[in-house]
Every structure is written in C-alpha cells, then in structure tokens.
Amino acid sequence: MPENKLNSDTRERILDVAERQFMAHGFEGTSMRMITSMADVNLAAVNYHFGSKESLLCEVFRRRLTWLNHERLRVLDDLEQQAKGAPLKPSQILEAFFGTLMRIGEDESLGGMTFLRLLGRTLTDPAEFIRAFFAKEYAEVLERYKLALFRALPDVPKAEIVWRLHFMLGAMSYAIAGTDILHVITGHGIGDMSGKEEDEQSEAKKLSARLMPFLLGGLRAPLPQFSDSTRPQQVPLAKTARNQPQEKKP
Amino acid sequence: MPENKLNSDTRERILDVAERQFMAHGFEGTSMRMITSMADVNLAAVNYHFGSKESLLCEVFRRRLTWLNHERLRVLDDLEQQAKGAPLKPSQILEAFFGTLMRIGEDESLGGMTFLRLLGRTLTDPAEFIRAFFAKEYAEVLERYKLALFRALPDVPKAEIVWRLHFMLGAMSYAIAGTDILHVITGHGIGDMSGKEEDEQSEAKKLSARLMPFLLGGLRAPLPQFSDSTRPQQVPLAKTARNQPQEKKP
DNA sequence: CTATTATTAAAACGAACGTTTGATTCAGCC
DNA sequence: GGCTGAATCAAACGTTCGTTTTAATAATAG
Numbered sequence: 240m241p242e243n244k245l246n247s248d249t250r251e252r253i254l255d256v257a258e259r260q261f262m263a264h265g266f267e268g269t270s271m272r273m274i275t276s277m278a279d280v281n282l283a284a285v286n287y288h289f290g291s292k293e294s295l296l297c298e299v300f301r302r303r304l305t306w307l308n309h310e311r312l313r314v315l316d317d318l319e320q321q322a323k324g325a326p327l328k329p330s331q332i333l334e335a336f337f338g339t340l341m342r343i344g345e346d347e348s349l350g351g352m353t354f355l356r357l358l359g360r361t362l363t364d365p366a367e368f369i370r371a372f373f374a375k376e377y378a379e380v381l382e383r384y385k386l387a388l389f390r391a392l393p394d395v396p397k398a399e400i401v402w403r404l405h406f407m408l409g410a411m412s413y414a415i416a417g418t419d420i421l422h423v424i425t426g427h428g429i430g431d432m433s434g435k436e437e438d439e440q441s442e443a444k445k446l447s448a449r450l451m452p453f454l455l456g457g458l459r460a461p462l463p464q465f466s467d468s469t470r471p472q473q474v475p476l477a478k479t480a481r482n483q484p485q486e487k488k489p
Numbered sequence: 490m491p492e493n494k495l496n497s498d499t500r501e502r503i504l505d506v507a508e509r510q511f512m513a514h515g516f517e518g519t520s521m522r523m524i525t526s527m528a529d530v531n532l533a534a535v536n537y538h539f540g541s542k543e544s545l546l547c548e549v550f551r552r553r554l555t556w557l558n559h560e561r562l563r564v565l566d567d568l569e570q571q572a573k574g575a576p577l578k579p580s581q582i583l584e585a586f587f588g589t590l591m592r593i594g595e596d597e598s599l600g601g602m603t604f605l606r607l608l609g610r611t612l613t614d615p616a617e618f619i620r621a622f623f624a625k626e627y628a629e630v631l632e633r634y635k636l637a638l639f640r641a642l643p644d645v646p647k648a649e650i651v652w653r654l655h656f657m658l659g660a661m662s663y664a665i666a667g668t669d670i671l672h673v674i675t676g677h678g679i680g681d682m683s684g685k686e687e688d689e690q691s692e693a694k695k696l697s698a699r700l701m702p703f704l705l706g707g708l709r710a711p712l713p714q715f716s717d718s719t720r721p722q723q724v725p726l727a728k729t730a731r732n733q734p735q736e737k738k739p
Numbered sequence: 740c741t742a743t744t745a746t747t748a749a750a751a752c753g754a755a756c757g758t759t760t761g762a763t764t765c766a767g768c769c
Numbered sequence: 770g771g772c773t774g775a776a777t778c779a780a781a782c783g784t785t786c787g788t789t790t791t792a793a794t795a796a797t798a799g
Contacts (some may be wrong), residue, residue, distance in 0.1 A: 249746085265615045267517030269789060280746055286788060288746095363610050363666050365515045399699065402664075406703045410656040416613050421647020449649065453656045453707040460706020463698045499776080521757060531778050536758060538776095743798075752789070759782065769772085 250288050252278045258299050258350070262357035266296055266364065297372050300361075303343065303350045308380045311339050315383055326390040331450075333454055336384050337411060337447070344415075344443025352443060359416035362408070392458075399462060407454045414450055500538050502528045507535075508549050508600070512607035516546055516614065522629060528737060547622050550611070553593065553600045558630045561589050565633055586634050587661060587697070594665075594693025609666035611724040614659070637726055642708075657704045664700055 256278040260269040271292055275282045289295040314335040318327055345350040359370060381404075388400050495571040506528040510519040525532045529558055539545040564585040568577055611619060631654075638650050 263615060265517065267515070268616060270785075272785085281749080282787095283749090283789080284747070292787065358614060360613055363613055363663060365513060366518060402699045403703055406660040406664055406700065410660040410707070412663055413659020414652075414656055415612060438727075448713045449652045450656065452710045452713055453653055456710020457660070457703040457707035460702045462566060463702055520755075522755085531776095532757095533779090534757080534777070542757065741799090744796085746793105746795080748793070750789105750791085750792100752787100754786080754788105756785070757783100760780085761778100762780105763778075764776080766775090767773090 247282055249278075249280050253280060253285055253288065253295070254299055254302065257295055258357060259353055261296060261299065262353050262360065266292075266366065267371070279323065293368050296361075297367070299357075300376070302371070303354050303358075304376050306349060307339065307343060308376065310342075311331065311336060312381050312383060314339055315387060319387070326393070327387055329391050329458055330455055332384060332387050332391055333407070333451060333458065337407075337451060337454065340411070341443055341447035341450075345447070355415045355443070359412040359414070362412045395462065403458050406457060410454060410457070411450060414446060499528075499530050503530060503535055503538065503545070504549055504552065507545055508607060509603055511546060511549065512603050512610070514615065516542075516619070543618050546611075546619070549607075550622070553604050553608075554626050556599060557589065557593060558626065560592075561586060561630050562633060564589055565637060576643070577637055579638065579708055580705055582634060582637050582641055583657070583701060583708065587657075587701060587704065590661070590719055591700075592696035594696070604638065605665045605693070609662040609664070612662045631641055645712065653708050654702070656672050656707060660704060660707070661700060664696060673739070 253274065257269070257274050260274055260277065263269075264273075271282060271285055274295075278284075285292065289298055309369055312346065315332075317414060318331055318335060340355070344352045344355045352394065364370075385404065388404065389397055392400060503524065507519070507524050510524055510527065513519075514523075521535055522532060524545075525534060528534075535542065535545055539548055565582075568581055568585060590605070594602045594605045612623065614620075635651065635654065638654065639647055640648060
C-alpha cells in the first residue's frame with residue numbers, strides 16, 4: 240500500500256474513536272473491540288500504542304486538557320497583569336475559566352462538543368484512577384482560580400466560595416453532558432453520535448451565553464443567613480442588572 | 490438456623506448493599522458477586538428476586554423515588570392550593586423541589602446521603618436503560634414544576650427557564666455526588682464506604698443551606714442580552730441515526 | 740542485498756462477567 | 770404423611786473482557 244502511516248494516523252484515529260465512544264457509552268461501557276473495530280485498527284494496537292485501556296482514556300483527556308488548562312492559566316495571567324495587583328471582577332474570572340472551556344466546544348480541532356460531553360460525564364465517574372487523574376490534571380488551575388475568587392470576593396467566606404465553585408462546576412458538567420432528564424421536558428434527544436456537527440459550534444455558543452449569567456448569578460447570590468462566623472451578608476448583587484426577572488418578594 | 494423470614498430480609502439486604510456499592514463504584518463497576526457476597530446471599534438471589542442486574546438498579550431507585558416524587562407533588566399541590574391561583578414565588582418552588590430532595594439526605598430511612606450520592610452520579614450515566622428509567626420516573630414531577638416556574642416567572646422566556654432548570658439540576662447532582670475535583674481544593678476525600686454517618690445528616694443540612702441560595706441566585710440572574718434571536722429548543726431532530734460507524738476522513 | 744526496526748495481523752490467554760440450571764430445604768396446607 | 774411452592778444453594782453456563790503472544794509485513798539503514 241502506498242499509504243505511509245508509520246508514525247501516526249493510527250494513533251490519532253484510535254484517540255478520535257475512543258473519545259467518541261467513551262462519550263457515548265462511558266468508560267466501562269466501551270470495549271476495546273468496539274474502539275479498534277470502529278477505528279479500523281487491530282485489537283492489539285491500543286495496547287501497543289497506549290499500554291492499557293485506562294491509559295488510553297487518560298491520553299484522550301490529556302491531549303485536550305493540556306491546551307485547556309494552559310490556556311486558562313494564560314488568560315488568568317493576562318487578566319491579573321492588566322489589573323496591576325487589583326482584584327479581578329468575578330465575571331472576568333468566570334469568563335476566563337468557563338469561557339475558555341466553551342471555546343473547545345466551538346472548535347472541532349480542540350475536541351468540540353464531543354469532548355465537552357465526555358468531560359462532563361467523566362468528571363463524576365467514581366473510578367479511582369479517573370479521579371486521581373483529574374486531581375493531578377486540575378490541581379494547579381483550580382488552585383489559581385480559587386485564589387483569584389478569594390481576592391475578588393474578600394467579604395465572602397472562603398468556604399462559601401469553594402462551595403459555589405463546586406456548584407458552578409456541577410452546573411457546567413451537567414449542562415454539557417447533555418444526556419439527562421432535561422430532555423424529558425424539551426422532548427428531543429441528543430443522538431449518540433454523528434450529531435450533525437453543522438451547528439454544534441453554535442450550540443456551544445448558545446450554551447455558553449446562557450450558562451454564564453446563571454453561574455454569575457449563583458456565585459453572587461446572597462449568603463445563607465446563618466453563616467457560622469456570622470459575617471454580615473454583604474450582597475454584591477445588581478451591579479450589571481440589565482433586565483432582571485422579577486420576583487414578587489424582597 | 491436462627492431467624493427464618495421467608496418473605497423478606499434478603500431482598501432488603503440486597504437492595505441496601507447494592508445501593509451502597511452502586512454509589513461507590515458505579516453500575517458497571519459493581520459486579521453481582523460483589524453485591525451478593527457482601528449481602529451474604531447466594532449469587533443467584535439477585536436474579537431470583539429482581540430478574541437482572543439492571544432491574545436491581547431500577548428497584549434500588551424505585552423504592553426511594555416513589556416517596557420523593559410523591560412528596561414533591563404533594564408539597565407543590567399544597568403550595569398551589571394555599572396560593573389560591575396566584576403564581577408561586579420561585580423560592581417556594583425551589584424549596585419544594587430541592588428541599589424535599591435534601592430531606593432524604595437527612596433521613597437514613599429514606600436513603601440518606603448514600604442514596605443522594607448514588608442519585609447524583611446516576612443522573613449523568615450514559616446507559617440507555619437508565620435514562621429511560623429516569624425519564625419515566627421524573628416525567629410528571631418535572632412537568633409540574635416546569636409549569637409552576639413558567640407561572641412564577643412570566644417575563645422570562647420559557648426556553649430560558651428550562652435551561653436554568655437544567656443548570657440547577659446539574660449543580661445539585663454534582664454537589665451531591667461528592668467525589669470530584671472539589672476535593673482537590675478542600676483536600677479531604679469522601680471515603681468509599683461506612684463513611685461515618687455521625688454527621689451525615691447535618692452534612693445534608695449544610696449542603697442544602699448553601700445550595701439553595703446559589704440556585705435561587707442563578708435562576709433569577711439577569712438574562713443574556715439576545716433574548717430570542719436564536720432558539721436552541723424546538724429543534725425536532727427526529728432522525729436519530731444510532732450507532733453509525735465512524736466516518737472516513739475525506 | 741541483508742539486517743533492523745517499527746507496526747500490524749491473527750489467535751489465544753486466563754479471568755471475570757451476568758445468568759441459568761437443577762437439586763435441596765422448609766414452612767404451611769389438604 | 771405427602772404434596773406444593775417459595776426460597777436458597779452450589780455449580781456451571783456461554784460470553785465477553787483486557788491483555789499477551791507469535792508471526793507476518795513494510796520501511797529504513799548499512
């Protein structure tokens with residue numbers, strides 16, 4: 240055969256197919272034979288190139304997360320340099336963290352929605368090696384952004400900020416994963432694969448535009464009244480009120 | 490041979506152990522042999538009492554969700570009756586929906602935090618039978634609460650409300666699941682089993698007190714500026730071509 | 740050309756999986 | 770006592786899993 244794929248191609252094809260299959264069926268629900276047959280490579284190719292199924296999953300993530308987390312740190316660095324030591328605004332921090340993520344969904348070469356969905360699902364996977372992998376991979380970024388939020392919201396107890404960072408990660412993961420109860424309401428499924436990538440990119444944009452205000456609203460919500468150290472509930476709300484859905488209550 | 494309880498006990502013991510193991514290792518990561526050996530029952534007992542592993546998981550959920558969703562409907566009915574036709578406040582609706590859920594975490598006989606964590610994880614599971622099960626089990630409750638939110642926020646586009654309901658479910662699931670990146674920050678793990686039930690109940694209370702303001706803040710956040718130019722919903726997408734083999738690179 | 744190295748192919752490995760079988764036990768009833 | 774039907778048991782079922790092994794193939798170097 241004239242094709243020369245000595246140094247590549249197979250590897251990338253395995254990663255691409257694995258990414259899609261892990262997204263659609265989960266790690267345990269995806270077999271090596273599904274991956275290798277769909278990628279048109281031999282069964283042994285995965286073990287040859289990656290060593291094991293677990294390592295394959297990690298590599299699927301690493302090739303995307305390396306860019307993502309570097310970019311997140313770079314954007315945060317830029318913001319902090321521009322601010323010249325002043326605390327950043329919460330909206331800037333969220334935009335840097337979640338906006339950077341959403342850019343992946345808009346760019347197929349960065350993984351697209353397929354990778355975003357895989358990420359959303361895998362973040363809650365109970366398997367130990369997965370949690371350990373993410374812990375290592377995310378440690379620096381989370382620490383940096385956590386500190387940035389502490390500085391941005393000096394009057395909010397740190398524990399509260401950590402909780403809300405937690406909630407925001409959850410809202411994002413779940414929203415991204417896509418296959419869930421919500422479709423009971425809206426009535427349309429997601430389609431496991433080949434989901435017409437034509438407007439997947441705009442789908443990411445729409446999701447981002449809707450998720451960001453929600454996260455910001457949650458992050459800056461009034462604190463629970465009984466806060467243990469009883470910090471007065473300084474409420475930094477309504478700085479950027481455009482059109483607020485009103486409630487008939489205080 | 491001490492007690493002989495022909496009609497029970499084994500069944501309940503299987504359900505209790507299965508609940509805990511599914512929580513700790515996921516559905517695919519939990520084997521029948523793990524369950525039956527830990528419950529001190531014969532391997533065949535699960536298939537005898539429940540028919541299959543999948544049916545076992547469904548039954549684990551059904552015995553808790555029946556109470557939960559009945560209670561959710563009852564509370565909503567009460568609120569709407571008290572309101573005498575007036576729209577409810579968003580905070581009331583969220584309290585009814587998520588507060589009822591949190592009561593499970595505070596009451597061991599309703600499942601406790603073990604069940605909450607299992608629920609949080611399973612809601613994002615890609616397996617088809619799981620999604621179908623939850624769809625059926627949640628359909629009525631979600632429909633009722635969705636309508637209540639529509640009435641409570643008449644000036645917010647319905648699509649936006651559905652999105653935010655989505656985000657809220659995600660924040661809740663993720664927060665509950667517990668085993669995730671956040672522990673990179675806080676530094677303490679969750680412990681797979683027998684996780685010191687001493688203050689699990691107060692843990693549920695703390696979680697609830699912190700989650701609720703966040704959700705309310707997100708729900709009532711300012712809307713994204715473009716309110717109706719793009720419609721992510723209402724796309725029928727009727728053609729669900731499943732399991733299409735991978736595309737050849739052009 | 741041969742020797743070498745990298746990659747794929749085909750087959751088989753043992754282990755673990757969910758499930759089924761067939762015998763056995765035991766309470767309750769005619 | 771003998772029968773019935775629910776419940777439990779040990780053992781094995783056939784399948785699929787991730788991985789390894791062995792051999793063949795293609796490209797490169799000397």
